[in-house]
Amino acid sequence: MANSPEVVTQKYTAKDFTSDQDVRWCPGCGDYSILAQVQRTFPDLIQTNKEKIVWVSGIGCSSRFPYYMNTYGFHGIHGRAAIIATGVKVANPDLSVWVATGDGDLLSIGGNHFIHACRKNIDLKVLLFNNRIYGLTKGQYSPTSEKGKVTKTTPFGSVDYPFNPLSLALGSDATFVARSIDRNPKHMQEMIKRVGQHKGFALLEIFQNCNIFNDGAFELLTEKDTKDDHVLVLEHGKPMVFGKNQDKGIKLDGAHPIVVDISNGKYSKDDLWVHDEFSDAPVHAMILAHLDDRPDLPSPIGVFRQYSKETYDEGIRSQINRIIEKKGKGDLEKVLFGSNTWEVS
Amino acid sequence: MSEIKEKDFRVLTSVTVRFAGDSGDGMQLTGSQFSDTTAFIGNDLNTLPDYPAEIRAPAGTIYGVSGFQLSFGSDDVNTPGDLPDVLVAMNPAALRKNLKELKRGGVLIVNSDAFDQKNLKLANYETNPLEDDSLSGYELHQVPISSLTANSLEGLPLSPKEVARCKNFFALGLMYWLYDRPLKNTEDWIKDKFRNKAEYVEANTKALQAGHKFGEMTEVFTTRYKVEAAKLPKGTYRNISGNEATALGFLTASVKSGIPLFLGSYPITPASEILQYLSSYKNFGVKTVQAEDEIAGITSAIGAAFAGNLALTTTSGPGLSLKAEAIGLAVMTELPIVIVNVQRGGPSTGLPTKTEQADLLQAIYGRNGEAPACVIAARTPRDCFYMAIEASRIALKYMTPVILLTDGYLGNGSEPWRIPHVDELPDISVKFRTDPERFYPYLRNDNLARPWAIPGTPGLEHRIGGLEKADVYGTVNYDPDNHDRMVKLRTEKVKRIANDIPDLEVDGEDHGDLLVLGWGSTYGSIKDAVIKARRSGLKLSQAHLRYLNPMPKNTGQVLKNFKTILIPEINLGQLAHLVRSEFLIPVEQLNLVRGLPLKVNDILEKINSLLGGGNGK
Ligand code: SF4
Numbered sequence: 012m013a014n015s016p017e018v019v020t021q022k023y024t025a026k027d028f029t030s031d032q033d034v035r036w037c038p039g040c041g042d043y044s045i046l047a048q049v050q051r052t053f054p055d056l057i058q059t060n061k062e063k064i065v066w067v068s069g070i071g072c073s074s075r076f077p078y079y080m081n082t083y084g085f086h087g088i089h090g091r092a093a094i095i096a097t098g099v100k101v102a103n104p105d106l107s108v109w110v111a112t113g114d115g116d117l118l119s120i121g122g123n124h125f126i127h128a129c130r131k132n133i134d135l136k137v138l139l140f141n142n143r144i145y146g147l148t149k150g151q152y153s154p155t156s157e158k159g160k161v162t163k164t165t166p167f168g169s170v171d172y173p174f175n176p177l178s179l180a181l182g183s184d185a186t187f188v189a190r191s192i193d194r195n196p197k198h199m200q201e202m203i204k205r206v207g208q209h210k211g212f213a214l215l216e217i218f219q220n221c222n223i224f225n226d227g228a229f230e231l232l233t234e235k236d237t238k239d240d241h242v243l244v245l246e247h248g249k250p251m252v253f254g255k256n257q258d259k260g261i262k263l264d265g266a267h268p269i270v271v272d273i274s275n276g277k278y279s280k281d282d283l284w285v286h287d288e289f290s291d292a293p294v295h296a297m298i299l300a301h302l303d304d305r306p307d308l309p310s311p312i313g314v315f316r317q318y319s320k321e322t323y324d325e326g327i328r329s330q331i332n333r334i335i336e337k338k339g340k341g342d343l344e345k346v347l348f349g350s351n352t353w354e355v356s
Numbered sequence: 357m358s359e360i361k362e363k364d365f366r367v368l369t370s371v372t373v374r375f376a377g378d379s380g381d382g383m384q385l386t387g388s389q390f391s392d393t394t395a396f397i398g399n400d401l402n403t404l405p406d407y408p409a410e411i412r413a414p415a416g417t418i419y420g421v422s423g424f425q426l427s428f429g430s431d432d433v434n435t436p437g438d439l440p441d442v443l444v445a446m447n448p449a450a451l452r453k454n455l456k457e458l459k460r461g462g463v464l465i466v467n468s469d470a471f472d473q474k475n476l477k478l479a480n481y482e483t484n485p486l487e488d489d490s491l492s493g494y495e496l497h498q499v500p501i502s503s504l505t506a507n508s509l510e511g512l513p514l515s516p517k518e519v520a521r522c523k524n525f526f527a528l529g530l531m532y533w534l535y536d537r538p539l540k541n542t543e544d545w546i547k548d549k550f551r552n553k554a555e556y557v558e559a560n561t562k563a564l565q566a567g568h569k570f571g572e573m574t575e576v577f578t579t580r581y582k583v584e585a586a587k588l589p590k591g592t593y594r595n596i597s598g599n600e601a602t603a604l605g606f607l608t609a610s611v612k613s614g615i616p617l618f619l620g621s622y623p624i625t626p627a628s629e630i631l632q633y634l635s636s637y638k639n640f641g642v643k644t645v646q647a648e649d650e651i652a653g654i655t656s657a658i659g660a661a662f663a664g665n666l667a668l669t670t671t672s673g674p675g676l677s678l679k680a681e682a683i684g685l686a687v688m689t690e691l692p693i694v695i696v697n698v699q700r701g702g703p704s705t706g707l708p709t710k711t712e713q714a715d716l717l718q719a720i721y722g723r724n725g726e727a728p729a730c731v732i733a734a735r736t737p738r739d740c741f742y743m744a745i746e747a748s749r750i751a752l753k754y755m756t757p758v759i760l761l762t763d764g765y766l767g768n769g770s771e772p773w774r775i776p777h778v779d780e781l782p783d784i785s786v787k788f789r790t791d792p793e794r795f796y797p798y799l800r801n802d803n804l805a806r807p808w809a810i811p812g813t814p815g816l817e818h819r820i821g822g823l824e825k826a827d828v829y830g831t832v833n834y835d836p837d838n839h840d841r842m843v844k845l846r847t848e849k850v851k852r853i854a855n856d857i858p859d860l861e862v863d864g865e866d867h868g869d870l871l872v873l874g875w876g877s878t879y880g881s882i883k884d885a886v887i888k889a890r891r892s893g894l895k896l897s898q899a900h901l902r903y904l905n906p907m908p909k910n911t912g913q914v915l916k917n918f919k920t921i922l923i924p925e926i927n928l929g930q931l932a933h934l935v936r937s938e939f940l941i942p943v944e945q946l947n948l949v950r951g952l953p954l955k956v957n958d959i960l961e962k963i964n965s966l967l968g969g970g971n972g973k
Contacts, residue, residue: 030819032831062814067659070822078819078832083811085662086821088685091655094647098659098667099811101643102618106663106811127648327643334638341640343611344778347604351541352594352775353396355585 023061025050030081041193041219042072042140046079048199049138056207057107066109067096069116072147072221073140076111090121093128096135097323104324107207110137114155115145118174122154129183129212131323136206139176139216144225162224176216177300177315181293186211187317188296190310192218194233198244198312205314211322218310232310245299245313250283253309260284261308268298270307288314363572364579370429371535371583372437375527376454377446377467378415379408379422382524387424388770389528393541394428395595395772398585401428402880404436404953405768409625409708416478418449430584434736434880436769438955444527446470446501448479455491464494465530467523469502497576501526501567508566509559518556522563529567535581539564591774598737598766599626601773602670602696603633605744607640610666612745613752613784617642618665620656622649622675625708626764627698630670650678654695658682661691662820664788664810666748668694672764673702673715680723683757687727687846689820690798690806692751692758695729696744699763699876701951710951711765713876714927719759720905720934726843728850730754731905733761735879738773740766743902749784750853755805761904763926765953766877792816797830803856804849806830854906860914864890864897867917869971870963873943875901875931878924878954885959894967901931912939920944920966924959926952 028050036042057064064082068074069092077084083106087095092112100108117125117139128135144162145151152162152169155176159168180188187209191199199217206213218229231241239255251261258274260283271278287295296316303310321329335341373390377383384405391403403426413420427437442463445451447470458464471486485491486498505523512519525542532539543561550556571577596604610617621631623646635644643665647653650671657667671679676697686693699715701707719731730750734743740762747760789795789807792815798806809816818830826833827841862871863886874882879900886898899914901907915921915935923932924946932945946962948954 060814062817063812065663065811066819068821077821080819081817083817084819084821085659085689086819086823087655087658088681088822091651091682094652094655095659095662097645097652098618098620098656098661099663100659101645101656102616102660102663102665102667103810103812123648124652127652327645331638331641331643335641338639341607341611341637343608343640346607346637347775347778348592349594351392351396352592353398354592355398355588355774356590 023054023057025054027061028053028081030079032078034079035075036072037223039222040072041142041221042076044193044196045138045140045199045217045219046076048196048203049080052200052203052207056204063106064109065096065099065106066111067099068092068111069121070147071113071116071145073111073113073219074116090116090119091124092116093121093135093137094124097128097133100134100324101327104134104328108135110135112137112139113146114139114141114143114153114176118154118176118179126179126183129180129185129214132184132186132211132320134211134322134324136209136213137215138206139214140219141176141216142219142221142225143173143228144221146221146224150224175300176214178297180214181296181300181316184293185214186319187213187314189214189314190216190218190312192229192232192242192312193220195312202314209317211319241309243302243309243311245286245311245315247286247288247314250280250285252280252283261302263298266294266298268302268308286313288317290316291318363577365536365582366579367582367584368429369431369583370427370433371442371581372425372427372440373442373444373531374423374425374440374454374457375444376421376423376450377524378449379410379420380412380415381422381446382521383422383424383446386524386528387426389542389545390531390537391426391770392545392595393532393537394426395593396541397537398588399428399430399583400433400586400588400772401426401595402433402436402771403769404765406952407709416447416449416475418453418479421450421453423450423454428583430586432586433771434883435953435956438957444531446523446527448475448481448485451485452479452481458494460493462494463497464491465497465499465527467501467527468498469500499530499570499576504566504570505563508562512559512562513555514559518559522559525560525563526567526570529564529569530571533568533571533580534577535583539568588772589774593772593774595770596738596741596773597768597770598734598740598762599629599698599768600633601738601740602744602760602762602767603630605741606634606666606668606694606748607637607642608741608778608781609745609748609784610640610642611778612781613666613748613786615664615666615752615786618645618657618660618667619643619670620645620647620653620660620667621670622647622653624650624672624675626700626767627670627672627675627696629767630696630698650675651682654679654682654693655685657693658686658689658691661686661693662689662811664808666752667692668696670696670698672698672700672708674705676715676718677722683729683759684723684725684727685822686757687723687729688822688825690755690846692755692808694747694751695757695759697759697761698767699761707951709764711763711877711953712926712949712951713763713878714930714949715761716875716904716927716930717933719761726847728847729905730756730758730850730853731761732758732903733876733901734766735876735900735902737766737769737771739902741773745781745784749782750856752784752786753805753856754803754849754853755808756850761876763877788813789816796828798825799828800845804845804852851906854909857903857908859910860899860901860908862897862899862914865895866897866914868895868897869918870896870920870922870966871915871918872896872898872922872924872959872963873901873915873931873935874924875904878926881954881956881959882924884956885963888956888960889963894963895971896963896967904931904934907938915939915941922946922962922966924954924962926954
């Protein structure tokens with residue numbers, strides 16, 4: 012087997028993960044960056060047995076992703092990526108199962124599967140391509156579009172409120188919740204690695220620009236002169252500092268985050284909120300997930316929360332093993348002939 | 357103490373008994389215990405549990421009445437019986453609801469304690485039927501079951517409510533006496549069921565024995581009945597319900613294919629039991645996922661099939677509707693999954709606890725696009741076992757979704773089953789593709805099946821999904837001619853399954869005036885109707901389809917040899933529709949959609965009217 016010690020494994024390169032299919036996203040689409048970062052990161056993450064990687068998707072622009080990866084792939088139906096992936100993982104827990112999905116796929120038609128996959132802690136690595144629009148159906152608002160969004164189906168502006176995907180994941184007890192941005196390749200690579208290393212349900216939300224139907228949705232977070240003031244990069248154990256000159260910080264006033272100036276001597280880094288990814292309670296991560304509800308606060312990227320508990324697939328496997336140990340391996344003849352039988356001669 | 361009178365024994369060849377009471381009275385338990393004991397002493401039998409959708413409807417109401425009918429005998433028993441010979445009514449509502457079905461002159465045993473003002477009113481009785489002469493046409497036995505039960509339990513540390521709950525065992529004990537059945541099976545069952553509650557073991561056992569003793573001591577009953585053991589083929593038997601048989605069939609398919617079983621399912625009446633049974637076979641490596649919804653049930657199964665498990669999902673009517681899109685995905689990705697539909701009364705929520713056969717066309721056609729799936733149907737509770745194996749065999753061999761249709765009556769009903777030995781059952785093993793040489797995801801074998809190459813196999817990395825695939829290569833493809841070819845290939849693949857299934861068998865002459873054709877759970881009723889018609893001098897034949905898509909290759913030929921084809925169905929003529937359009941022949945229909953199995957008599961009347969009173973000289 013490929014795992015045996017005498018086989019010297021050649022390190023994979025990005026090319027090994029590239030399929031022969033032409034990539035068909037619109038030129039300039041943020042999806043290209045995500046594909047590139049995944050293909051660049053995978054050789055570090057996956058040293059052997061790339062046949063154990065499976066990509067599963069639903070429907071939408073993002074969901075073409077599996078076709079471009081030279082791994083096992085399954086392009087499902089709308090909304091069902093996470094649950095199809097659950098079937099794959101439970102059937103064979105030795106596989107590393109990745110999900111490529113979008114805001115419509117995961118949060119609208121697939122919302123039910125999403126929260127239950129979080130709840131059950133199924134060992135899936137989910138990349139959410141959040142462009143806050145329906146791209147493949149040509150520009151209708153999505154469950155992450157901001158209220159008032161003018162689109163083809165909301166010519167006078169949408170009247171409903173958006174989902175906050177990270178808040179939803181945290182509220183459903185996901186064991187790993189993170190965010191990155193398509194235009195920050197280094198950060199995204201780091202996050203993809205972290206997702207790959209996590210055992211349990213991992214959600215990485217990626218702000219992804221749809222330059223055709225929702226261009227500039229994340230402009231403030233990606234353009235050179237605004238991004239530093241609008242993005243807070245979370246690092247475990249570090250105070251939350253941001254701003255062009257690293258001159259601003261987040262201070263926690265009870266459960267209430269405020270921005271303070273650390274350049275004028277009134278506050279120093281020591282006064283700031285120190286990020287703790289491993290916090291026992293989801294409360295802090297929840298505050299971070301809602302940080303940018305207020306326009307004066309930055310959008311955090313990085314790992315919001317992670318913790319570990321037995322995964323669903325492990326739970327199923329270990330229960331089976333326990334019961335086999337207790338009862339012995341099933342004997343079909345015995346089960347068929349059960350109790351309460353009688354003889355006719 | 358009064359002297360025990362010798363009681364007469366009357367020998368019967370078959371009896372139909374119905375137990376009826378409040379849904380909280382334990383009628384299903386009473387009925388199934390009576391069935392198990394009856395099977396155990398060697399009678400053939402067939403059962404029909406008939407319970408309301410409400411779990412504990414208000415006590416005493418008509419809509420809260422739960423019933424359990426069984427027919428048992430010393431000959432073949434193919435149906436639960438049209439009309440009961442014996443009715444046990446635990447309260448006025450049970451009497452009100454069931455009396456009209458009791459045969460004239462039939463035995464009626466009532467719990468007279470329950471006939472108080474309140475219960476009579478709830479059952480819309482203005483006067484007490486036990487006191488007027490409205491029941492004079494029946495052999496009425498008034499038994500104060502509640503108070504006799506309470507007397508027998510005196511001194512036990514039980515609340516009045518707990519005492520009241522034992523009355524079904526009293527009734528059961530009485531019925532055991534009346535039909536000369538041993539108490540031991542039920543005593544053992546009580547011991548096991550309440551193994552952690554010694555006082556319940558004692559109470560229920562006492563109530564059971566008290567009922568038995570009451571029969572012996574009282575003068576109310578002057579006659580007992582004997583039903584001799586049926587002459588069944590040699591072997592080891594058990595009593596089995598369709599749902600349990602289905603579960604065991606899939607377990608067997610997993611063992612005989614060597615492929616782990618995966619079930620993704622959402623609880624739904626009357627299919628949940630299959631999920632429950634399979635959840636208990638963890639030591640066979642069975643993986644059960646109780647999914648968040650019906651769609652999750654099937655899509656998780658599709659994922660599991662992709663990863664190399666024998667994957668199935670179980671549901672009933674509304675659930676099949678929800679799974680339609682995903683079945684299309686399994687058609688497109690050509691993965692082996694089995695969908696079990698335990699049909700119930702529809703449309704919409706319909707009659708959740710009643711039986712129906714109205715999902716046949718949905719199973720065959722109910723998807724977007726040209727989405728052929730193999731559809732097969734079990735015809736008796738024990739046949740569910742064999743058809744579950746058959747569904748798995750076809751799915752694995754042809755890389756296709758297979759829909760297995762059963763229904764509420766088959767699922768809940770039970771009959772004796774001669775248990776097969778594991779080595780008598782077919783080997784259905786399949787091989788995964790492992791060789792990367794000339795591997796293409798949609799390169800087909802002689803059966804037109806594509807290779808099953810599962811994740812984890814080095815060198816076979818490939819992508820599949822719901823978009824149209826290029827012939828052979830399996831890449832996404834929008835070419836018009838390719839689509840036309842793939843649509844036809846998928847259909848042809850399912851058609852070719854006909855080469856691999858048994859011919860349609862005819863019971864009786866293979867040509868003649870009348871063939872009664874059926875499918876699914878109407879088998880027993882049709883069989884009995886045909887037997888009765890023959891006894892009255894008519895000549896006719898019977899055939900029953902277990903394979904609906906594709907149908908057996910000789911089906912057209914069989915049908916052409918008869919002047920008239922009669923198709924009785926518990927729907928408005930779905931098989932009739934298929935047969936007409938497929939074979940361009942006229943057919944006669946009998947359609948009753950009452951949420952119940954067809955009555956033998958209804959079929960018999962139709963047969964008589966078609967044959968004009970005689971064709972057998
Ligand atoms: S429509 Fe938008 S999201 Fe879709 S490929 Fe084009 S740019 Fe990307």
